[in-house]
Amino acid sequence: MDFKLKYGDYALITGASSGIGKEFAEQLASKGLNLILVARRKNRLDELATSLHQKHKIKVKTIRIDLLKSGALDELVDATKDLEIGLLIPNAGMETHGNFVENSLQTETDVQKLNTQIPMQLAHLFGAKMKSRKKGGIIFISSTFGHQSVPFFANYAASKAYILSFGQALNYELKQYNVDVTVLSPGLTKTEMAINMTDIDFKKMPITAMEVTPVVRKAINALGKRQAVISGTWNNTMDIMGKFMTPRWVLTNMFGFLINRATIKNN
Ligand SMILES: NC(=O)c1ccc[n+]([C@@H]2O[C@H](COP(=O)([O-])OP(=O)(O)OC[C@H]3O[C@@H](n4cnc5c(N)ncnc54)[C@H](OP(=O)(O)O)[C@@H]3O)[C@@H](O)[C@H]2O)c1
Numbered sequence: 001m002d003f004k005l006k007y008g009d010y011a012l013i014t015g016a017s018s019g020i021g022k023e024f025a026e027q028l029a030s031k032g033l034n035l036i037l038v039a040r041r042k043n044r045l046d047e048l049a050t051s052l053h054q055k056h057k058i059k060v061k062t063i064r065i066d067l068l069k070s071g072a073l074d075e076l077v078d079a080t081k082d083l084e085i086g087l088l089i090p091n092a093g094m095e096t097h098g099n100f101v102e103n104s105l106q107t108e109t110d111v112q113k114l115n116t117q118i119p120m121q122l123a124h125l126f127g128a129k130m131k132s133r134k135k136g137g138i139i140f141i142s143s144t145f146g147h148q149s150v151p152f153f154a155n156y157a158a159s160k161a162y163i164l165s166f167g168q169a170l171n172y173e174l175k176q177y178n179v180d181v182t183v184l185s186p187g188l189t190k191t192e193m194a195i196n197m198t199d200i201d202f203k204k205m206p207i208t209a210m211e212v213t214p215v216v217r218k219a220i221n222a223l224g225k226r227q228a229v230i231s232g233t234w235n236n237t238m239d240i241m242g243k244f245m246t247p248r249w250v251l252t253n254m255f256g257f258l259i260n261r262a263t264i265k266n267n
Pocket of ligand 1: 018042
Protein backbone atom coordinates (compact mmCIF):
# COMPACT_ATOMS: atom_id res chain seq x y z
CA MET A 1 0.00 0.00 0.00
CA ASP A 2 1.31 3.44 -0.97
CA PHE A 3 0.91 5.40 2.28
CA LYS A 4 1.13 8.78 0.58
CA LEU A 5 -1.40 7.86 -2.08
CA LYS A 6 -3.88 6.57 0.50
CA TYR A 7 -3.49 9.24 3.20
CA GLY A 8 -2.16 12.28 1.31
CA ASP A 9 -2.16 14.99 0.24
CA TYR A 10 -2.02 16.55 3.73
CA ALA A 11 -2.08 15.20 7.28
CA LEU A 12 -3.64 17.58 9.81
CA ILE A 13 -2.19 17.16 13.30
CA THR A 14 -3.51 19.10 16.28
CA GLY A 15 -1.15 19.56 19.21
CA ALA A 16 1.90 19.32 16.93
CA SER A 17 4.06 21.74 18.93
CA SER A 18 5.33 19.06 21.32
CA GLY A 19 5.29 15.43 22.42
CA ILE A 20 3.27 12.85 20.55
CA GLY A 21 1.89 15.32 17.98
CA LYS A 22 5.37 16.56 17.07
CA GLU A 23 6.55 12.97 16.66
CA PHE A 24 3.59 12.23 14.35
CA ALA A 25 4.70 15.20 12.25
CA GLU A 26 8.24 13.84 12.01
CA GLN A 27 7.25 10.27 11.13
CA LEU A 28 4.62 11.32 8.58
CA ALA A 29 7.03 13.79 6.98
CA SER A 30 9.48 10.94 6.46
CA LYS A 31 6.70 9.13 4.56
CA GLY A 32 6.37 12.14 2.25
CA LEU A 33 3.03 13.51 3.49
CA ASN A 34 2.50 17.26 3.46
CA LEU A 35 1.50 18.59 6.86
CA ILE A 36 -0.84 21.03 8.56
CA LEU A 37 0.39 21.64 12.09
CA VAL A 38 -1.97 23.15 14.67
CA ALA A 39 -1.31 24.41 18.22
CA ARG A 40 -1.07 27.66 20.21
CA ARG A 41 2.75 27.97 20.27
CA LYS A 42 3.26 29.13 16.69
CA ASN A 43 7.01 29.68 17.04
CA ARG A 44 7.47 25.98 17.82
CA LEU A 45 5.30 24.97 14.86
CA ASP A 46 7.25 27.25 12.53
CA GLU A 47 10.61 25.86 13.68
CA LEU A 48 9.36 22.32 13.12
CA ALA A 49 7.91 23.25 9.73
CA THR A 50 11.23 24.72 8.56
CA SER A 51 13.22 21.68 9.62
CA LEU A 52 10.75 19.16 8.11
CA HIS A 53 10.55 21.10 4.86
CA GLN A 54 14.33 21.21 4.56
CA LYS A 55 14.80 17.56 5.45
CA HIS A 56 11.95 15.96 3.49
CA LYS A 57 11.06 18.56 0.83
CA ILE A 58 7.40 18.47 1.89
CA LYS A 59 4.93 21.35 2.20
CA VAL A 60 4.07 22.38 5.76
CA LYS A 61 1.40 24.85 6.83
CA THR A 62 1.28 26.02 10.44
CA ILE A 63 -1.86 27.36 12.08
CA ARG A 64 -1.94 29.05 15.46
CA ILE A 65 -5.28 28.23 17.06
CA ASP A 66 -6.47 27.83 20.62
CA LEU A 67 -8.93 24.97 20.07
CA LEU A 68 -10.84 25.93 23.21
CA LYS A 69 -11.67 29.35 21.82
CA SER A 70 -15.15 29.80 20.38
CA GLY A 71 -15.10 29.77 16.59
CA ALA A 72 -11.79 27.84 16.53
CA LEU A 73 -13.06 25.09 14.25
CA ASP A 74 -14.56 27.52 11.74
CA GLU A 75 -11.19 29.22 11.64
CA LEU A 76 -9.43 25.90 11.07
CA VAL A 77 -11.82 24.81 8.32
CA ASP A 78 -11.40 28.17 6.61
CA ALA A 79 -7.61 28.05 6.83
CA THR A 80 -7.51 24.58 5.24
CA LYS A 81 -10.33 24.88 2.71
CA ASP A 82 -8.07 24.63 -0.35
CA LEU A 83 -6.09 21.63 0.91
CA GLU A 84 -6.99 17.95 0.66
CA ILE A 85 -6.72 16.44 4.12
CA GLY A 86 -6.29 12.69 3.81
CA LEU A 87 -5.17 12.01 7.36
CA LEU A 88 -6.55 13.59 10.52
CA ILE A 89 -4.84 13.25 13.90
CA PRO A 90 -6.85 15.09 16.58
CA ASN A 91 -4.09 14.69 19.14
CA ALA A 92 -4.20 17.93 21.19
CA GLY A 93 -5.16 17.11 24.73
CA MET A 94 -4.82 18.20 28.33
CA GLU A 95 -5.07 16.46 31.68
CA THR A 96 -6.19 17.24 35.19
CA HIS A 97 -5.67 15.11 38.25
CA GLY A 98 -6.32 15.20 41.96
CA ASN A 99 -9.65 15.34 43.76
CA PHE A 100 -12.18 16.09 41.02
CA VAL A 101 -14.48 18.24 43.16
CA GLU A 102 -11.56 20.36 44.39
CA ASN A 103 -10.33 21.14 40.86
CA SER A 104 -11.51 24.15 38.89
CA LEU A 105 -14.79 23.37 37.13
CA GLN A 106 -13.67 25.52 34.19
CA THR A 107 -10.48 23.46 33.74
CA GLU A 108 -12.39 20.17 33.98
CA THR A 109 -14.83 21.50 31.37
CA ASP A 110 -11.89 22.44 29.12
CA VAL A 111 -10.47 18.90 29.49
CA GLN A 112 -13.75 17.45 28.34
CA LYS A 113 -14.01 19.87 25.41
CA LEU A 114 -10.43 19.53 24.15
CA ASN A 115 -10.22 15.76 24.63
CA THR A 116 -13.67 14.72 23.39
CA GLN A 117 -15.77 17.42 21.72
CA ILE A 118 -13.04 18.85 19.50
CA PRO A 119 -11.84 15.45 18.15
CA MET A 120 -15.48 14.44 17.55
CA GLN A 121 -16.19 17.66 15.64
CA LEU A 122 -12.96 17.42 13.61
CA ALA A 123 -13.81 13.82 12.69
CA HIS A 124 -17.26 14.96 11.53
CA LEU A 125 -15.94 17.85 9.45
CA PHE A 126 -12.99 16.11 7.79
CA GLY A 127 -14.39 12.54 7.92
CA ALA A 128 -17.33 13.58 5.73
CA LYS A 129 -14.91 14.77 3.03
CA MET A 130 -12.90 11.54 3.28
CA LYS A 131 -16.10 9.52 2.93
CA SER A 132 -17.08 11.32 -0.26
CA ARG A 133 -13.52 10.98 -1.64
CA LYS A 134 -13.55 7.30 -0.62
CA LYS A 135 -10.10 7.47 0.94
CA GLY A 136 -8.41 8.71 4.05
CA GLY A 137 -7.62 7.95 7.66
CA ILE A 138 -8.10 9.17 11.22
CA ILE A 139 -5.88 8.35 14.20
CA PHE A 140 -7.45 9.17 17.58
CA ILE A 141 -5.41 9.38 20.78
CA SER A 142 -6.98 7.70 23.78
CA SER A 143 -4.89 6.46 26.72
CA THR A 144 -4.44 3.30 28.77
CA PHE A 145 -6.29 5.36 31.41
CA GLY A 146 -9.31 5.24 29.08
CA HIS A 147 -9.57 1.46 29.49
CA GLN A 148 -10.97 1.61 33.04
CA SER A 149 -12.09 4.21 35.57
CA VAL A 150 -9.18 5.99 37.23
CA PRO A 151 -9.78 7.80 40.53
CA PHE A 152 -7.80 11.07 40.80
CA PHE A 153 -7.81 11.24 36.97
CA ALA A 154 -11.59 10.81 36.89
CA ASN A 155 -12.54 13.27 34.16
CA TYR A 156 -9.38 12.76 32.05
CA ALA A 157 -9.78 8.96 32.08
CA ALA A 158 -13.47 9.30 31.19
CA SER A 159 -12.61 11.61 28.27
CA LYS A 160 -10.18 8.99 26.94
CA ALA A 161 -12.79 6.22 27.37
CA TYR A 162 -15.09 8.30 25.15
CA ILE A 163 -12.41 8.54 22.45
CA LEU A 164 -11.76 4.81 22.54
CA SER A 165 -15.44 3.98 22.19
CA PHE A 166 -16.12 6.65 19.56
CA GLY A 167 -13.07 5.83 17.44
CA GLN A 168 -13.69 2.10 17.37
CA ALA A 169 -17.30 2.65 16.29
CA LEU A 170 -16.20 5.05 13.55
CA ASN A 171 -13.71 2.46 12.33
CA TYR A 172 -16.68 0.19 11.58
CA GLU A 173 -18.83 2.92 10.02
CA LEU A 174 -16.15 4.31 7.72
CA LYS A 175 -14.29 1.23 6.53
CA GLN A 176 -16.89 0.59 3.79
CA TYR A 177 -15.84 3.96 2.33
CA ASN A 178 -12.13 3.08 2.37
CA VAL A 179 -11.52 5.42 5.32
CA ASP A 180 -9.33 3.83 8.02
CA VAL A 181 -9.76 4.71 11.69
CA THR A 182 -7.41 3.61 14.47
CA VAL A 183 -7.36 4.52 18.15
CA LEU A 184 -3.96 4.68 19.83
CA SER A 185 -3.82 4.22 23.61
CA PRO A 186 -0.43 5.31 24.88
CA GLY A 187 0.61 4.49 28.41
CA LEU A 188 2.79 6.98 30.24
CA THR A 189 4.93 8.63 27.55
CA LYS A 190 7.85 11.04 27.95
CA THR A 191 6.24 14.32 26.90
CA GLU A 192 5.58 17.70 28.51
CA MET A 193 2.26 16.38 29.80
CA ALA A 194 3.96 13.63 31.80
CA ILE A 195 6.90 15.82 32.88
CA ASN A 196 4.52 18.49 34.21
CA MET A 197 2.82 16.05 36.61
CA THR A 198 5.44 16.85 39.24
CA ASP A 199 3.22 15.92 42.17
CA ILE A 200 2.99 12.27 41.12
CA ASP A 201 5.88 9.89 41.68
CA PHE A 202 5.30 7.43 38.85
CA LYS A 203 8.10 5.21 40.21
CA LYS A 204 5.61 4.18 42.89
CA MET A 205 3.33 2.77 40.19
CA PRO A 206 3.88 -0.36 38.07
CA ILE A 207 4.42 1.68 34.89
CA THR A 208 7.41 2.89 32.88
CA ALA A 209 7.37 5.93 30.65
CA MET A 210 7.95 5.21 26.96
CA GLU A 211 9.73 7.33 24.37
CA VAL A 212 7.45 8.96 21.79
CA THR A 213 9.02 7.24 18.76
CA PRO A 214 7.73 3.67 19.31
CA VAL A 215 4.38 4.99 20.59
CA VAL A 216 3.70 6.88 17.36
CA ARG A 217 5.16 4.14 15.16
CA LYS A 218 2.68 1.70 16.66
CA ALA A 219 -0.28 3.84 15.57
CA ILE A 220 1.00 4.51 12.07
CA ASN A 221 1.69 0.79 11.51
CA ALA A 222 -1.79 -0.09 12.80
CA LEU A 223 -3.65 2.30 10.50
CA GLY A 224 -5.77 0.28 8.08
CA LYS A 225 -5.14 -2.90 10.06
CA ARG A 226 -6.37 -2.47 13.64
CA GLN A 227 -9.33 -0.70 15.28
CA ALA A 228 -7.34 0.08 18.41
CA VAL A 229 -3.79 -0.41 19.66
CA ILE A 230 -1.98 0.04 22.95
CA SER A 231 1.69 1.02 22.83
CA GLY A 232 4.24 -1.06 24.73
CA THR A 233 4.42 -4.72 25.71
CA TRP A 234 3.97 -3.99 29.41
CA ASN A 235 0.92 -1.77 28.82
CA ASN A 236 -0.63 -4.54 26.67
CA THR A 237 0.08 -7.13 29.35
CA MET A 238 -1.55 -4.94 32.00
CA ASP A 239 -4.57 -4.43 29.76
CA ILE A 240 -5.03 -8.17 29.14
CA MET A 241 -4.67 -8.94 32.85
CA GLY A 242 -7.15 -6.21 33.66
CA LYS A 243 -9.75 -7.21 31.08
CA PHE A 244 -9.76 -10.94 31.52
CA MET A 245 -8.72 -11.53 35.09
CA THR A 246 -10.06 -8.66 37.15
CA PRO A 247 -13.56 -7.22 37.61
CA ARG A 248 -13.81 -3.52 36.71
CA TRP A 249 -14.52 -2.40 40.28
CA VAL A 250 -11.29 -4.04 41.46
CA LEU A 251 -9.31 -2.17 38.80
CA THR A 252 -10.92 1.12 39.87
CA ASN A 253 -9.97 0.53 43.49
CA MET A 254 -6.47 -0.58 42.50
CA PHE A 255 -5.84 2.59 40.48
CA GLY A 256 -7.28 4.69 43.29
CA PHE A 257 -4.88 3.11 45.78
CA LEU A 258 -1.83 3.35 43.47
CA ILE A 259 -2.34 6.96 42.41
CA ASN A 260 -3.14 8.11 45.94
CA ARG A 261 0.07 6.44 47.15
CA ALA A 262 2.12 7.99 44.32
CA THR A 263 0.80 11.52 44.90
CA ILE A 264 3.29 13.81 46.60
CA LYS A 265 1.28 15.72 49.19
CA ASN A 266 2.44 19.08 50.44
CA ASN A 267 0.59 19.01 53.76
N1 LIG B 1 2.13 11.73 27.67
C1 LIG B 1 1.39 10.73 28.11
O1 LIG B 1 1.77 10.01 29.07
C2 LIG B 1 0.09 10.40 27.42
C3 LIG B 1 -0.51 9.16 27.70
C4 LIG B 1 -1.70 8.84 27.08
C5 LIG B 1 -2.29 9.73 26.19
N2 LIG B 1 -1.70 10.93 25.94
C6 LIG B 1 -2.38 11.85 25.01
O2 LIG B 1 -1.51 12.21 23.96
C7 LIG B 1 -1.94 13.46 23.41
C8 LIG B 1 -0.74 14.37 23.24
O3 LIG B 1 -0.23 14.71 24.51
P1 LIG B 1 1.34 14.74 24.85
O4 LIG B 1 1.60 13.71 25.84
O5 LIG B 1 2.11 14.76 23.59
O6 LIG B 1 1.42 16.12 25.65
P2 LIG B 1 2.05 17.53 25.29
O7 LIG B 1 3.47 17.40 24.91
O8 LIG B 1 1.69 18.40 26.43
O9 LIG B 1 1.24 17.98 23.99
C9 LIG B 1 -0.05 18.51 24.04
C10 LIG B 1 -0.28 19.26 22.73
O10 LIG B 1 -1.62 19.77 22.72
C11 LIG B 1 -1.56 21.15 22.37
N3 LIG B 1 -2.67 21.87 23.01
C12 LIG B 1 -2.99 21.89 24.33
N4 LIG B 1 -4.02 22.72 24.53
C13 LIG B 1 -4.37 23.23 23.33
C14 LIG B 1 -5.35 24.14 22.89
N5 LIG B 1 -6.21 24.71 23.75
N6 LIG B 1 -5.43 24.46 21.58
C15 LIG B 1 -4.55 23.91 20.70
N7 LIG B 1 -3.61 23.02 21.04
C16 LIG B 1 -3.50 22.70 22.35
C17 LIG B 1 -0.21 21.63 22.89
O11 LIG B 1 0.26 22.75 22.13
P3 LIG B 1 0.27 24.28 22.61
O12 LIG B 1 0.53 24.30 24.09
O13 LIG B 1 1.38 24.88 21.79
O14 LIG B 1 -1.08 24.79 22.23
C18 LIG B 1 0.67 20.44 22.58
O15 LIG B 1 1.14 20.50 21.25
C19 LIG B 1 -3.01 14.00 24.34
O16 LIG B 1 -4.29 13.77 23.80
C20 LIG B 1 -2.82 13.17 25.60
O17 LIG B 1 -3.99 13.06 26.36
C21 LIG B 1 -0.53 11.28 26.53
